[in-house]
Amino acid sequence: MSGNPFGAYIRLQRTASGLTREQLAARVNISVSLIEKIELGSRPTTLNTLKTLFDGLDVPPLHRRHILNLSLPGVLNHPADTIPEPTPDDLADLASLPHPAGFLLIPRFTLVAVNEAYRTLFPGITNGTNLIEWLLLDPTARSTVVDWHGEAHRLIYGLRILTPTPDSHTTELITRCRQSPEWDHLWTTALPPQSLFHDRITIHDPSNNQVHQLNARLYSPEFPDRPWWLHRLIPIQE
Structure with a gap:
């Protein structure tokens, strides 16, 4: 995946939850303008921002791990497209x-x-x-x-x-x-x-x-x- 996976994911999760940017901003104590920049990919993400938005949207661990690996490559030490062979x-x-x-x-x-x-x-x-x-x-x-x-x-x-x-x-x-x-x-x-x-x-x-x-x-x-x-x-x- 290329582009802005974290911002696109946050936008999809926010809309699926029926939240406006203003409502999400009030829930996580982040400005509306910052959320807009994150969703559009014009503002880089940090681990702290990731966690705050994940918590505010009740993102499950399965999604967190995947999006974290895409948004901050190397954090989990696994390239997103790598499918290694299981060991014996x-x-x-x-x-x-x-x-x-x-x-x-x-x-x-x-x-x-x-x-x-x-x-x-x-x-x-x-x-x-x-x-x-x-x-x-x-x-x-x-x-x-x-x-x-x-x-x-x-x-x-x-x-x-x-x-x-x-x-x-x-x-x-x-x-x-x-x-x-x-x-x-x-x-x-x-x-x-x-x-x-x-x-x-x-x-x-x-x-x-x-x-x-x-x-x-x-x-x-x-x-x-x-x-x-x-x-x-x-x-x-x-």
């Missing part, structure tokens, strides 16, 4: 988890690697699969994900808001996904911020024809540091 130790850790799990790369929602439990629960998904592309273009996705429309909308809206200036890789992904007749509606329809991070997913398990509810969890690896998130789907105990 990384893969061993992933394989040791009993429930479906994978290494998820944001903002395109690409699974760098998945364990056997993930492949079993989601037919057609393997290392390198893009979740949005799978949902839209793989016929098994619609029979596997019970709330297919809601899950697809969340991921597509997340892609849209995290890539206000799409790079070449994101543009290629969007071009492929436009084959789906639902794409234009899902891409252009806003999603309430509170709906973006729904943490439960209902799955029709093809291996036993049962329906399961799972808690979706994202963990940020800190030691060793990695550019992906650990995406886990943990069965809800009933």
Whole structure:
């Protein structure tokens, strides 16, 4: 992504939250003129400004990490377009988890690697699969994900808001996904911020024809540091 990712993101989040610049300025104690300059990219950002605006807009950790990496390159030591290969130790850790799990790369929602439990629960998904592309273009996705429309909308809206200036890789992904007749509606329809991070997913398990509810969890690896998130789907105990 190029241009002004932080300013574009703040503008999208502010408008999605139904806030004017004046209302956001009053909430975070920053002048209206400064917010305007930040959104237009005519004023550089600092860590303190980032945090203040993130807090004022209730930006979740998932978005914070991505936008921080784009706005202040090098802070997280990961170039935005780098997709490293997991090490044998990384893969061993992933394989040791009993429930479906994978290494998820944001903002395109690409699974760098998945364990056997993930492949079993989601037919057609393997290392390198893009979740949005799978949902839209793989016929098994619609029979596997019970709330297919809601899950697809969340991921597509997340892609849209995290890539206000799409790079070449994101543009290629969007071009492929436009084959789906639902794409234009899902891409252009806003999603309430509170709906973006729904943490439960209902799955029709093809291996036993049962329906399961799972808690979706994202963990940020800190030691060793990695550019992906650990995406886990943990069965809800009933």
